Amino acid sequence: MKKKLSVLALGAALTLNVVTAGHVWAQAALTDGQMTKVDASAGKITIKHGPMKKFDMEDGMTMVYRVQGPAMLTAVKAGDKVKFEAEHVNGQFIVTTIQKAK
Numbered sequence: 001m002k003k004k005l006s007v008l009a010l011g012a013a014l015t016l017n018v019v020t021a022g023h024v025w026a027q028a029a030l031t032d033g034q035m036t037k038v039d040a041s042a043g044k045i046t047i048k049h050g051p052m053k054k055f056d057m058e059d060g061m062t063m064v065y066r067v068q069g070p071a072m073l074t075a076v077k078a079g080d081k082v083k084f085e086a087e088h089v090n091g092q093f094i095v096t097t098i099q100k101a102k
């Protein structure tokens, strides 16, 4: 039993390391964009973004995304430069991470 617990503790430590070290990695994976519109009632934001290879968007474009949580609608506003990550789920593009770019 004691051995099992130490394995769990190691697992937790590794997870923490990934979160900490993941900061740089996450930065690199984010796409640059600029907010052009926030539609809070619809839970949607419009972002003019640079290339997103994972969605075969080789060139930048302006498009509407749903947001994963309502907090994202207050974290950014139209005109803000942002870095974001999105997923394609059931035919919709959903922003899963967004932060203001400096």
Ligand SMILES: [Cu+2]
Binding pocket: 049, 052, 057, 061, 062, 063
């Ligand atoms: Cu796009």
